[in-house]
Structure formats: structure tokens, C-alpha cells
Amino acid sequence: MxxxxxxxxxxxxxxxxxxxxxxxxxxxxxxxxxxxxxxxxxxxxxxxxxxxxxxxxxxxxxxxxxxxxxxxxxxxxxxxxxxxxxxxxxxxxxxxxxxxxxxxxxxxxxxxxxxxxxxxxxxxxxxxxxxxNWGDVLRDYFIIGAEHILFGWDHLLFVIALVLLVRAPWPVVKAATAFTVAHSITLVATTLGYAGLPSRPVEALIALSIVFLAVEVALVLREPDRMTWTRRFPWVVAFGFGLFHGFGFAGALADIGLPQGEIATALLAFNLGVEAGQLLVIAVLIALLALIARALPKLEAPALRFATYGIGITGSFWLIERVIG
Known part of the structure; x- marks a missing residue:
């Protein structure tokens, strides 16, 4: 996958x-x-x-x-x-x-x-x-949040790289939840006008987060016993980068707009949708990784290596593109 x-x-x-x-x-x-x-x-x-x-x-x-x-x-x-x-x-x-x-x-x-x-x-x-109908707002923005993590490729690649690095289900879920809490903070602060960063450096930092995790995964694949900083404290890294991803979410949500009078409902639903989308991706990936390890053990290492370098190359391309324009 x-x-x-x-x-x-x-x-x-x-x-x-x-x-x-x-x-x-x-x-x-x-x-x-x-x-x-x-x-x-x-x-x-x-x-x-x-x-x-x-x-x-x-x-x-x-x-x-x-x-x-x-x-x-x-x-x-x-x-x-x-x-x-x-x-x-x-x-x-x-x-x-x-x-x-x-x-x-x-x-x-x-x-x-x-x-x-x-x-x-x-x-x-x-x-x-x-x-x-506030229920319609709750439903619609929940779907938008889930779609944003499932079809927003930079956020999705970050979550995938996090799963490939940590692998253990509970630590991955905790790290993903920390990621959600962090981007929720900056998303709400930006939407309400209390914070904000220019979009170009934010997008570059989001790409950098993907490259950082891809490098960490590559190091672990080469030395399986190596305890990188992210493997020790995955939730800290996810929280830190999640703050910048939140600014990216805020930019996308600004394009969509929020319903006046239902801003709190829309923000809550959007963040819940993002978390649900993340948990779905994590569950599918962990299940598939377990299946590959059991059914196709000889293909596990090369497939993970190829995927890791693919994620790293994609993130590097986005990083260069966003830095030099």
C-alpha cells in the first residue's frame, strides 16, 4: 500500500x-x-x-x-x-x-x-x-476533514512515513493524535485571527517534515536496532511538525470558508474528520504491513525501502519547488 x-x-x-x-x-x-x-x-x-x-x-x-x-x-x-x-x-x-x-x-x-x-x-x-441545520454543518465539515487527510498528499505522506518508522500500533496512534492536537491549535488560532504565517515557508516546512521522516525511516531500515530521536519520542516530533501542518490546513480551509454562526461546529467537525482519516490510514497500513511480513517476508524489506525512497524523493521535490519557486 x-x-x-x-x-x-x-x-x-x-x-x-x-x-x-x-x-x-x-x-x-x-x-x-x-x-x-x-x-x-x-x-x-x-x-x-x-x-x-x-x-x-x-x-x-x-x-x-x-x-x-x-x-x-x-x-x-x-x-x-x-x-x-x-x-x-x-x-x-x-x-x-x-x-x-x-x-x-x-x-x-x-x-x-x-x-x-x-x-x-x-x-x-x-x-x-x-x-x-447545524447537523449538516457537522456532517459536511467532518467529511471535508477526512477527505483532506486522505487526498491531501503532503499530509498523507507524513502519516504514512510515521507509520513506517514507528510500526507499533499504539505508539503510532498516540503520535497521530499528537499531530492532530498540534494542527488543531494552529488551525483554530489562524482561523480566529490570533496567529498566521506566510503560506510559502509553511508549505516548505511541511515538505521538510516528510523528508525528515523519510530519512529517519531509511536509517532504521539500514540499522533496525537504531533508536532515532523520532522512534524514541514519536509524539513529540509529530506534535512539532503538526503545528506547521495546521497552518497548511488553515490555508485550505480559508479557500473553502466557514459558515458564520457555526464556526465552532465546523472547526470541531473538520478536526474530527482529519483524525478519523488518519486513524483509517494507520489501521489499513498496519494491517497490510503485518500481512506482508507474514505472507511475503522476502519482499518486505525491498518494498519498504522502495516506498521510503519514493516518499523522500517526493518530499524533496516539493521542498525544492517551494523554496526556489
Missing amino acids: ALWLTLIAAPLAADELRPSVIEMTERQPGEWVFEWKLPVAAARGSAALPLASPVIPESCEQIGEQVQRAASLTLLGRAQLQCTGSLEGAEFGLSALIGNADAIARFIPLDRPVQTFRLTADAPTATILAEP
Whole structure:
């Protein structure tokens, strides 16, 4: 599994989780602005314009032409709407979302709480409610958090390298939990405006954390009895690097946005989702490593070595890329 993840991760960008964002905002009574932001990966090629077609409530009329432009690997769109009557029960969103892409949709009226929805390729529209449902926020941001660890390749490679180094289930779980606690601290502090670092050095430090663990794993594979600093205190290293990973999570979450009035719920759900995703990865990897050690003992060492160097090379590429630009 580690070998397979390494091979498919190498050509990918580090942080793949950049969901589309759709907002329907009331500027004046009855006057709305419909805006959407699609990452280039979700709006690639000639299909971009059809994919960006807004679905607006039946009681709304578009005023003027839609405006679309590309900016920083993102397709931005905007339309002016005039709406009459209550919008409760109406649908809004996009006509389609490509592949497995998902989107965060926000309905922002003037005099009522914001409603937040998670859209998928199978359900690219949302139904406007009479009142927002905090349970939906909890569910949606939990899924986003789990997806971020499962498809955010730099964070995922860090967890995989940690498993390869420590191997024992309970110490790995404790280290992963320390990682979650640490990135939760910086994520919350950044989101609430109490802390912050420029994204470029943060991304470089995240890549450095992957290289550091890969080097440690390589040393242990060469000398199995060697007790590196991380093997002695895995939770300390995971906590330290987790602080920097938290700034990276905050950058991704800033792109997605948080629902006003449900910020605490969304942050809690996101962090719980990240922890659940980590524990899933750890459980699968430990089970597979045990299976390989028992069924294919001769292949264990070369497979681990190949995976370790693959992780180290990928992390080194990201580190150089992020340092020199």
C-alpha cells in the first residue's frame, strides 16, 4: 500500500483538496449575487463553461450576462439575480460537478443565518431551508476533514512515513493524535485571527517534515536496532511538525470558508474528520504491513525501502519547488 501510494502521489500537487465554492448572497432586499469558484482541476478544458452554469431558484431572474474569468488556477463566475417571494425549498448550485469533485455552497440572506451545504457530482444542487441545520454543518465539515487527510498528499505522506518508522500500533496512534492536537491549535488560532504565517515557508516546512521522516525511516531500515530521536519520542516530533501542518490546513480551509454562526461546529467537525482519516490510514497500513511480513517476508524489506525512497524523493521535490519557486 505504501508503495502504491508513493507511485500515484509523485506526479500530484501536494494539497489536492480545493473544493469548488458557490455563494448566493443577498445584497439588497430581493437583489442577489450568485458567485462560484472552481479549481482548474474541476474546470479543465472546453467543458469549463458548461460546468459553471448556475442553477438558480425558479423565483429568481438573472439580470444581465454572466461574467467568468480565470485567476490563479481558478475559474471565477458571477451573476446578478432579482428574486421575489420566499426562497425556502428552492434549489441552487451548479448544473454539474465533474468526476468526484465536491463543492461548498453557501446561502447568505440579509436577515437570517447563513446556510452551508456540501454538493457532490451526484447532487450538484442544494435545497434552501427555512433555518440552517447545524447537523449538516457537522456532517459536511467532518467529511471535508477526512477527505483532506486522505487526498491531501503532503499530509498523507507524513502519516504514512510515521507509520513506517514507528510500526507499533499504539505508539503510532498516540503520535497521530499528537499531530492532530498540534494542527488543531494552529488551525483554530489562524482561523480566529490570533496567529498566521506566510503560506510559502509553511508549505516548505511541511515538505521538510516528510523528508525528515523519510530519512529517519531509511536509517532504521539500514540499522533496525537504531533508536532515532523520532522512534524514541514519536509524539513529540509529530506534535512539532503538526503545528506547521495546521497552518497548511488553515490555508485550505480559508479557500473553502466557514459558515458564520457555526464556526465552532465546523472547526470541531473538520478536526474530527482529519483524525478519523488518519486513524483509517494507520489501521489499513498496519494491517497490510503485518500481512506482508507474514505472507511475503522476502519482499518486505525491498518494498519498504522502495516506498521510503519514493516518499523522500517526493518530499524533496516539493521542498525544492517551494523554496526556489
